[in-house]
Amino acid sequence: MAGFQLKMATQHGEKIAEQFGFTQFPVDPRAIAEARDITLQAKPADVHGVSGAIVFAADSATIIYSTEYNNEGFENFSIAHELGHWFLPGHPEEIIKSGGAHMSRANFTQNTSIELEADHFASGLLLPSGFTRKLLSNNQIGLDGILKLAETARCSVTAAAIRAAECSAYPVAIIVSKGDEIAYAFTSESFKNLGKLAFLRKGAPLPQSATRRFNADAANVLRAERAVGETDLATWFDGSGRIVLDEEIIGLGKYGYTLTVLTGEQLPEDPFDEEDEDAELEKSWTPRFAYGR
Numbered sequence: 001m002a003g004f005q006l007k008m009a010t011q012h013g014e015k016i017a018e019q020f021g022f023t024q025f026p027v028d029p030r031a032i033a034e035a036r037d038i039t040l041q042a043k044p045a046d047v048h049g050v051s052g053a054i055v056f057a058a059d060s061a062t063i064i065y066s067t068e069y070n071n072e073g074f075e076n077f078s079i080a081h082e083l084g085h086w087f088l089p090g091h092p093e094e095i096i097k098s099g100g101a102h103m104s105r106a107n108f109t110q111n112t113s114i115e116l117e118a119d120h121f122a123s124g125l126l127l128p129s130g131f132t133r134k135l136l137s138n139n140q141i142g143l144d145g146i147l148k149l150a151e152t153a154r155c156s157v158t159a160a161a162i163r164a165a166e167c168s169a170y171p172v173a174i175i176v177s178k179g180d181e182i183a184y185a186f187t188s189e190s191f192k193n194l195g196k197l198a199f200l201r202k203g204a205p206l207p208q209s210a211t212r213r214f215n216a217d218a219a220n221v222l223r224a225e226r227a228v229g230e231t232d233l234a235t236w237f238d239g240s241g242r243i244v245l246d247e248e249i250i251g252l253g254k255y256g257y258t259l260t261v262l263t264g265e266q267l268p269e270d271p272f273d274e275e276d277e278d279a280e281l282e283k284s285w286t287p288r289f290a291y292g293r
C-alpha cells in the first residue's frame, strides 16, 4: 500500500471535517452520518470479530458500529472508519460490486488497502493535523499528551497515538503489541532521523523490555494498567545507536492490545518543525534515493 494513497485518505478525512464546519475538537462522526441520512446502528453484542460494517442501499447506507469495548473513542473511530467507505473515492463502487455490504476490522490491525485507507480517513477526520499539533504543543510529550489527545478528540487511544507520531515535530515512536508480538509501529519523521532504524514488522517478537514483561501478565492489559521503563534505540531498532529512551506503557483494556510510547527528554528536536503541509505532501511522493536501501 503506497504511503501516498494513505496520506490522501487522511487528508480526505480532514477535508470532510472542515466541510462539515468543525473548527475544534471533538469532530462528531455521528453528526456527519446524520447530515448524509446514513442510519447508525449499534452492532448486536453477540457478533464478534468485526468492528463494524456498512451496508449500501439505493441512495443511502446503514453503518453498524461496535459497542463491545464500551468505549466512546473506539465507537467514534469505528463510525469514522465506515464513513471512510462512504466518502473515499472508489470505496462505494468496490463494496457495491461485491454485494453492497462490507465488514470492517478497524483500528490499524488489517493490511488490506480499503481497510487501511478507511483507518487513515478516520484518523484525519477525528484528528485533523491543525487541531492535533496545537493540542500536542500545549501538552506533555509522551503518553500523557496522547491520552489527553484521545480524550479531547473522543477517539481511540491507538488512533491518537498514531496521529501524534504523524504530527509531532518531536521524536516519538509508538508500538502496539499483543502478547510477545508486535502488532504494528509508527515513528515520527524526526524519530527516523535518530539512526538507521530496522522496520518493526507485524508479528515480530517484542524485544526484552518493560513492555514484554508487562504483557506477560494479561491482567495488566485488561485492567488498563500503566508502567514505565528505560530502554534504548538499539533494543527496539536493531543496529541503531545506544540512545536512551523512556518507555511508557498502557494496557488498552478489553481491546486486548498494549500501547508503548518511546520518547526521551534529551533527543534532538526536529529542525523542520515549521514545514508546511504542501512540502510534506511533496516529500511523500518524491522518490527517495539513498545508499544502502
Ligand SMILES: [Zn+2]
Binding pocket: 081, 082, 085, 102, 103, 104, 105, 106, 114, 115, 118
Ligand atoms: Zn472497513
